[in-house]
Amino acid sequence: MPYIPGIYLHPLHLFIIPVEIVWLYASYYIACTAEPGTITKNNVQSYLDHFPYDHLLYQPKECRTCKLQKPARSKHCSMCKACIGKSDHHCAWINRCVGVNNHRYFFFFLFTLTQLCTYGAYLCFQVYRGLIIEWGLDKAFVYDHRTGTQSPITFRKAMLYILHRDRIIGAIGILAIVVAVVVFIFTVYQLYLAGRGITTNEAFKWDVIEEDIQRGLLWQHEEEPLEKPCQSARKRTSSKAAKDASSITKKARQVTSLEELDNIYDAGFFRNLLDIFIPPQLDKP
Template identity: 60%
Template sequence: MNVLGTAIGLLIALGVMVFILLFGQSPQLRNGIIGKLHTFLTIHGPNTLFSTLKKVLGTKNWKRLAGCWQYCFNSRNPFLQLFFLFITGGSIVLFLKYALPHIPGIYLHSIHLYIIPTQIISLYVAYYIACSSNPGIITEENVQQFLDHYQYDGILYEPKECSTCQFQKPARSKHCSMCKACVGQLDHHCFWINQCVGVNNYRYFFLFLFTLVQFCAYGAYLCIQIYNAFIIEWGLDRAYMRDKATGNTVPLPYYKAMLHILQKDRIIGSIAILASVASFVVFLFCLYQLYLAGRGVTTNEAFKWELVEDSIDRGELWVEVDADADNGNNNSTKTTNRSKKGNNQKKPNTPSKRKIESLDEVENIYDRGFFYNLYDVFSPPQLLVNRSDNHHNINKKKNKNA
């Protein structure tokens, strides 16, 4: 029980730290204790550590350590991919060695002997596709297609040039310092797949998440059913215990039977716990991603909308509106600097500024309805991405131009 309690405590601590790192900069939390902890973990803590190490190690050794830090945390590397393969591969090997001999069993049919290899193959195929597919890298050759497809809303996105790629940034795109490229409709950079999640591989990212959730849930189900069979085989369903409160003899509770088996056979139980936790966490993350996608918002844009809402609350958001359009009874504010091709759109004759009082007054032009938004994610525009493009070619081209 002490080991289990320690493991649960570590998982809770890890979850709290991840929450602080992910949401510590949000307008609602950045001025409170969460924001202060985020600042400590990302700025003050590392700076203090680096300053101390620099004094202790010396300049030469410090530069070597800084180079390793740069490669590990500020550039694309396969560490988390290898860690994922190690965790899943190790769990599969342990399952095949210790759990598979109990299949078929009292509660498990022999058909699972055919489902298990299918599940394993499906997981790694989905992972390979997610890791190798082009996220939607924008190049000089296809940037105009992105500019034509994505309209500037004048709130989150306005025409401006990417200082690194040196071309006009299309709306909904973002330059990724890890991938060293602009990515269309960028959602976030995922370290688990070692690349960005964007317009072209969002569907494959969801495929990987779906596959991982059901893979872990299926593994947990098999382990629990094996434990249920142990209850019958070991006679624990007929066991009794003395109730300390009443002194009466009562049937052994189910959870105590499970804990007894866990003490005797920790491998299968550990796999079940790991698979259950992983399935639950990834399932929640998958639901969150579906929720954002259905709203027509990326993870990157969700944070931008929080900043917009914060600006509205402080009375700092003003937009230009066309005087002719403003005379009508429109429910939503229309900005004048929305365009499909940057600055080519003519300015209104009589522009005026209007203060935004509520987020309801701001229209998300990328939200076209829940189901259409999901359709757009799982069936993105095919002409936007040249499938021959990859990170190697992009970086090679940039180095050549330099």
């Protein structure tokens, strides 16, 4: 590492860099190998007890592939060949599903990757700053052929000059910035969903429900006592339903906005995050 230590980089970075790299690979290995929350005949009852059906996003039914009752918030993954409890999504980065058991490790990997890329971009920037001093660009002047005058070189032009002369460090720095920004935005989005008590899979389901509301296809039953905080039924329009509209209004109320529906899986922002980073032990029969 010929640029470290440098004018703006302490020798301590020679120790920090390998630690950061090992930290990233460790977080990636854990995320790739941690069990996501596979539902089996031995633990399916634990998942059924912990995740009740809301009768809106999830209805009681059996997985046609696993031949097991599907707990709420679970999803069968054709790539993992199993039903995953509280399935968020199948991640190509770690080549497995993100579920109730490994969601925290997935966040750990995202945090570590964002931090390392940000740190790498910082190192590249400080290397370029040091080269400005070493190459004497801080005292250089730019000659204007049109006016015949000289002016001190700007910091921007000095950085562009170094980028032209030493493209490898610049390419690494630009790549680190791009990856850091993309992963950071994705991490914030994942935290936003997690804080609302919604998985990525459920976010798509809520989009479908919102579309049904806009089309006037969602009705909420009120005449029967409800065992759950939210029991809703989705009804598709048909000619028979149109003829029997009067009887429908007596039994159900049309839902006109998402605010009328309760997400029973939302326990509050901090409690939702706590459930991710300290998940329930559901794998014991």
